[in-house]
Amino acid sequence: MKILIIGGGISGLSAAYHLQKTKASAQIYLIEKEKRLGGKIETLHQDGYIIETGPESLVSYKPAAINLCQELGLSSEIIPSIPENRKTFFFLKGNLIPFPEGIFSAFQAPFFRTVKTLAQTPLLSPLGKLRIGLEPFIPPRQEDDDEAAGSFFSRRLGREFFNHLIAPFLSGIYGGDTENLSMKSVLPTFYAAEKKYGSLLKAILANKNKKSSSQQIPPFVSLKNGLGSLIDKLVKSLQKNRIDLGKSVVAVKNLPGGYQVLLENGERVESEILIIATPVQKTADILKDLDPEASKLLSEIPSSSASVVTLGFDQNDLSTLSNSYGFLISPEEKFPFLACTMSSNKWEGRAPEGKFIMRFYANTILDDPEKSTNEFLKQLPFFSKIKKKPELFLVHSHPNVMPEYRVSHEKKMEQIQRALTRHPGLFLAGNAYQGIGISDCILSGVKAAEKAVTT
């Protein structure tokens, strides 16, 4: 069985790894456009700093990534985020306000802890807090179709709750338009809680005896030498297979019993089975001739861009630094940045002795990153006394990288799946379908591989 995988990010590599593990006879061939594998996951080692150009953490409540690390012999490299600094702030009108913890894990947390957190947060006005108290009396929505996140939270808990507690968090993950994100695809537990209990507060109360699991397993982990170690291990384990770098696929054609793949350099490759694990807009281009309908549906999944600005300082050049993981920035502030991670506070060993590393995340490609960063730094209370420029300043831009799971995403997925049934042996993997995180991508690769071997 000859299987061709297009795209060597974590989705494509996971598909290849799973195929190798479960189908020893499969002849795996992977084609990657860039000169390196890993896609958005890349760690740089520079002057003693460990720099993540894209993702920086794995979430423990979706264990696929941690499981894969363990399977590849990386157990001793897994590091938790530093518990003492586990505080996040919210940057609003020039002030850093503590961001209440645990809103997104409320269904696993004790009821009274959640209520106390909400009652104490300065991010909600007294009226905003009263509005939460009305939630159990608001009748549940009767329709079974999807709903936009903005509408769902405003309806149940008030607009202020959405603007100050939900939107900043979602924009740090999904960038772009948080108002129209799909509840069914992005926050399915909240959607299901309303359906089952008629109220979110009642759903949390129904779980009142649960002990918070987040106390045992840290919610975020990383790898001692950066997430690039996961890619290195995966690539090493795939050594026996053919992997071509620096080759770009432009189109796919049908052949009897398989497919012919056209490369930009004019080469043609034939394969019985095809797994396309490229970013969704690229997948849409590749499928344009083979299936215009599937291609159009894929192209309709919008993707926002992202930039990561990494700064390294000598600690003596900084004034006081808060002991926190960083802060979210209100989208109302109109800054290009949505979040700041104080990487040295979050992970051990990210900077050499006496140095400090942090990163800013923007949901756009910055025209003049240095200017935007300097202007932003001046607004931050704890940076007001910066003595010198950062000694490390790196910008990594990721165009069209974050697929936006808009309302009815699930329906679109069904339509795409239906269109693809016309093409036996062709499967998709990636971050645009069943989740955007690294664990979701690993699972999408595994699922594509499983379907491939049962074809």
Ligand SMILES: Cc1cc2nc3c(=O)[nH]c(=O)nc-3n(C[C@H](O)[C@H](O)[C@H](O)COP(=O)(O)OP(=O)(O)OC[C@H]3O[C@@H](n4cnc5c(N)ncnc54)[C@H](O)[C@@H]3O)c2cc1C
């Ligand atoms: C700034 C940033 C921060 C993030 N933070 C986190 C985080 O902390 N935790 C988390 O879980 N997730 C995070 N994510 C999301 C996560 O990193 C991505 O969703 C995931 O890495 C995507 O993997 P992928 O393999 O699907 O796609 P990609 O990594 O984009 O891989 C696709 C591959 O296909 C190749 N390709 C493209 N076109 C062609 C072609 N024509 N022919 C051949 N090959 C082609 C590309 O070169 C690329 O290598 C973050 C993402 C970004 C951008």
